[in-house]
Amino acid sequence: xxxxxxxxxGTLDCLACGACCHGDEGWVPVNREDDARVASTxxxxxxxxxxxxxxxxxxxxxxxxxxxxALARDGGPTRCTIYEDRPSLCRALEVGSPGCLSARxxxxx
Ligand code: SF4
Ligand code: SF4
Numbered sequence: 001x002x003x004x005x006x007x008x009x010g011t012l013d014c015l016a017c018g019a020c021c022h023g024d025e026g027w028v029p030v031n032r033e034d035d036a037r038v039a040s041t042x043x044x045x046x047x048x049x050x051x052x053x054x055x056x057x058x059x060x061x062x063x064x065x066x067x068x069x070a071l072a073r074d075g076g077p078t079r080c081t082i083y084e085d086r087p088s089l090c091r092a093l094e095v096g097s098p099g100c101l102s103a104r105x106x107x108x109x
């Protein structure tokens with residue numbers, strides 16, 4: 001099958017996408033490796049919530065109407081408002097990776 005040039009990593013712009021930023025509560029975990037970034041970045045820290053399940057608790061980014069609260073959805077292209085400070089899980093998803101392309105397909109991109 002011919003490669004779709006419009007989905008090549010170099011052509012994809014996360015700041016005009018946001019497809020991978022949608023999910024249920026707990027979709028974007030905040031891990032220990034994010035501690036320093038959370039502590040030094042109020043813009044990130046204000047999106048962090050603690051989810052409790054019985055005795056178990058974990059940090060994640062707040063979800064609002066099925067999307068990360070840091071995702072701007074103001075009529076223009078959806079975009080991460082804390083892109084430079086986004087947590088490690090967001091950084092781990094490579095542009096053009098199978099997970100990225102799958103998320104984009106799910107959002108008709
Ligand atoms: S990683 Fe992929 S799905 Fe996520 S915002 Fe970037 S281009 Fe979109
Ligand atoms: S922090 Fe940014 S990149 Fe990560 S899920 Fe939220 S809006 Fe998307």
